[in-house]
Amino acid sequence: MDIEKYKIPQISVFIENKKGRFYNTTNAMREAGVNIRAMSLADTMDFGILRFVVDKPKEAYDALIESDFIVKKNDIMAIAIDDECGGLSKLLKVVSDLDLNVEYMYTFVNSLDKRAVMLFKFEDIDSAIQKLSDSNINLLDQEYFNRI
Amino acid sequence: MFWNSREEEMTRDDIEKLQLELLVRNIDYAYENIPFYRDRFDEKGIKAKDIKSLKDLQNIPFTTKDDFRNNYPFGLFATDMKKIVRIHASSGTTGKPTVVGYTKKDLETWSNLVARIAVAAGVTDNDIVHIAFGYGLFTGGFGLHYGLEKVGASVVPASSGNTKRQIMLMQDYGATVLVCTPSYALHIGETAQKLGIDVHKDLKLKIGLLGAEPWSNQMRKKIEERLGLKAYDNYGLSEVMGPGVAGECEAQDGMHIAEDNFIVEIINPETGIPVEDGEYGELVVTPLTKEALPIFRYRTRDITRIKKDRCLCGRTFARMDKPIGRTDDMLIIRGVNVFPSQIEEVLFSIEGISPHYQIILERDGALDKATILVEANANLFFDEMKKQRQFMDRINAELKSALGIEITAKLVEPYSIERSEGKAKRIIDKRKF
Numbered sequence: 001m002d003i004e005k006y007k008i009p010q011i012s013v014f015i016e017n018k019k020g021r022f023y024n025t026t027n028a029m030r031e032a033g034v035n036i037r038a039m040s041l042a043d044t045m046d047f048g049i050l051r052f053v054v055d056k057p058k059e060a061y062d063a064l065i066e067s068d069f070i071v072k073k074n075d076i077m078a079i080a081i082d083d084e085c086g087g088l089s090k091l092l093k094v095v096s097d098l099d100l101n102v103e104y105m106y107t108f109v110n111s112l113d114k115r116a117v118m119l120f121k122f123e124d125i126d127s128a129i130q131k132l133s134d135s136n137i138n139l140l141d142q143e144y145f146n147r148i
Numbered sequence: 149m150f151w152n153s154r155e156e157e158m159t160r161d162d163i164e165k166l167q168l169e170l171l172v173r174n175i176d177y178a179y180e181n182i183p184f185y186r187d188r189f190d191e192k193g194i195k196a197k198d199i200k201s202l203k204d205l206q207n208i209p210f211t212t213k214d215d216f217r218n219n220y221p222f223g224l225f226a227t228d229m230k231k232i233v234r235i236h237a238s239s240g241t242t243g244k245p246t247v248v249g250y251t252k253k254d255l256e257t258w259s260n261l262v263a264r265i266a267v268a269a270g271v272t273d274n275d276i277v278h279i280a281f282g283y284g285l286f287t288g289g290f291g292l293h294y295g296l297e298k299v300g301a302s303v304v305p306a307s308s309g310n311t312k313r314q315i316m317l318m319q320d321y322g323a324t325v326l327v328c329t330p331s332y333a334l335h336i337g338e339t340a341q342k343l344g345i346d347v348h349k350d351l352k353l354k355i356g357l358l359g360a361e362p363w364s365n366q367m368r369k370k371i372e373e374r375l376g377l378k379a380y381d382n383y384g385l386s387e388v389m390g391p392g393v394a395g396e397c398e399a400q401d402g403m404h405i406a407e408d409n410f411i412v413e414i415i416n417p418e419t420g421i422p423v424e425d426g427e428y429g430e431l432v433v434t435p436l437t438k439e440a441l442p443i444f445r446y447r448t449r450d451i452t453r454i455k456k457d458r459c460l461c462g463r464t465f466a467r468m469d470k471p472i473g474r475t476d477d478m479l480i481i482r483g484v485n486v487f488p489s490q491i492e493e494v495l496f497s498i499e500g501i502s503p504h505y506q507i508i509l510e511r512d513g514a515l516d517k518a519t520i521l522v523e524a525n526a527n528l529f530f531d532e533m534k535k536q537r538q539f540m541d542r543i544n545a546e547l548k549s550a551l552g553i554e555i556t557a558k559l560v561e562p563y564s565i566e567r568s569e570g571k572a573k574r575i576i577d578k579r580k581f
């Protein structure tokens with residue numbers, strides 16, 4: 001199988017917990033014509049890490065660098081589950097049985113196709129893609145985020 | 149290369165003989181011409197004829213910044229204003245500035261000494277020198293300017309401000325030498341990078357003559373990397389002349405002090421007693437060749453040490469270390485003495501830390517709270533919270549082990565720490581005592 005195909009580029013941004021910084025980040029991307037598909041914020045008292053999945057990762061990255069943000073690019077996985085009771089639980093059982101190490105995860109719901117999408121950062125993404133795909137889990141590719 | 153080969157290779161005996169001779173002459177001269185010193189010498193019973201060895205210098209009381217203030221503006225001048233051809237003043241942050249004057253002969257002496265340190269760093273008459281020190285009352289700009297003209301270099305008096313324009317000028321004129329403060333040198337490097345300028349290809353800089361603020365060897369490395377030059381430190385202060393008191397040679401192992409023009413001592417700042425050779429203490433300078441302002445034992449408030457062993461370059465003048473701080477910059481955090489340069493040394497030893505930092509001191513109940521703001525960059529940012537915390541913990545642990553006190557590092561966004569075109573503002577003390 002084509003492992004690369006299921007690597008979803010994610011953009012992480014360092015922000016200080018100061019008024020307006022969150023807005024500035026999203027605004028920089030809006031001005032570059034980038035649509036945010038999913039995002040999460042992890043924060044501490046002092047600073048936060050904003051993570052985005054977007055339709056145009058390269059443009060988003062360049063726009064943020066241009067605006068002097070500290071940005072990192074890395075790959076995560078997107079997995080679709082039925083938006084129904086127990087869907088997430090079933091998936092997490094598989095992940096746990098396969099002994100995959102999750103660094104963090106977040107979610108979003110696509111209202112168009114009634115599916116929930118889970119975004120995972122695994123310690124070893126290549127093996128996660130291989131193993132989850134072997135377990136018949138529904139993996140999404142970047143195409144999916146360009147479409148919606 | 150030596151500018152004054154004969155003087156710079158004097159033997160220790162000859163240096164001391166000359167110093168004693170000039171000192172005795174100066175005591176007479178000051179007694180005759182400066183009421184302040186006449187009163188002081190009379191009060192202490194000091195007479196030129198009683199000065200038999202350099203050790204007798206220790207009987208002469210110190211001169212301090214307060215003495216300048218109390219005699220503001222021209223009270224310490226030994227000549228009348230007719231002979232004074234230049235006035236400079238230091239930027240006193242509190243109260244009146246210290247005013248200094250120069251006769252024609254003093255300016256001649258000064259530019260000769262600046263020429264000496266420039267040549268020691270490798271500057272020749274083929275160089276194009278970009279001076280980004282502020283011109284004005286501050287001695288840095290004019291001091292370096294005339295010294296470098298004396299060497300025969302082509303001097304571009306760019307002065308401070310408008311960094312982009314400075315870079316354009318350096319690029320267009322092909323500057324080979326940069327003169328400014330270390331923090332501004334870094335800022336120039338950073339701005340050049342932002343403008344997409346390749347310092348190795350687009351700029352021709354070889355030598356940086358940097359000074360006017362304390363900086364660490366780690367900072368030197370960063371400047372050298374960013375600007376593609378060799379950065380040389382030099383030392384001076386307006387009260388005893390200005391830049392040119394001491395400067396690094398190509399060995400970059402301490403700054404040679406112009407001992408044929410100055411006597412230096414290192415004292416314990418608390419007791420005023422000279423420390424053992426090689427120990428750290430406050431630098432005290434007695435200029436020997438000044439016509440307008442021959443002062444004695446000026447307390448510089450700079451903490452450094454002196455070594456007299458032979459330098460690789462062949463110069464015999466003693467060398468002083470980069471000052472590690474100023475007695476008045478010394479922070480007392482939770483009862484522990486800390487110099488900002490010690491903090492800088494720790495920070496810069498951590499791979500990837502940006503050279504811009506600021507120390508914030510606050511009062512948290514009865515306790516001092518010290519925070520260091522460090523600008524984030526791609527090397528210091530981890531996408532995972534766990535790794536990010538580990539990294540911050542590591543900085544805190546290294547600060548703790550080096551300084552013995554709790555200091556918390558905090559990452560801030562790039563460019564959120566104010567850039568300075570002169571001396572960097574490293575400490576914000578919000579404590580109220």
Ligand SMILES: [Zn+2]
Nearest residue numbers: 397399459461
């Ligand atoms: Zn040397």
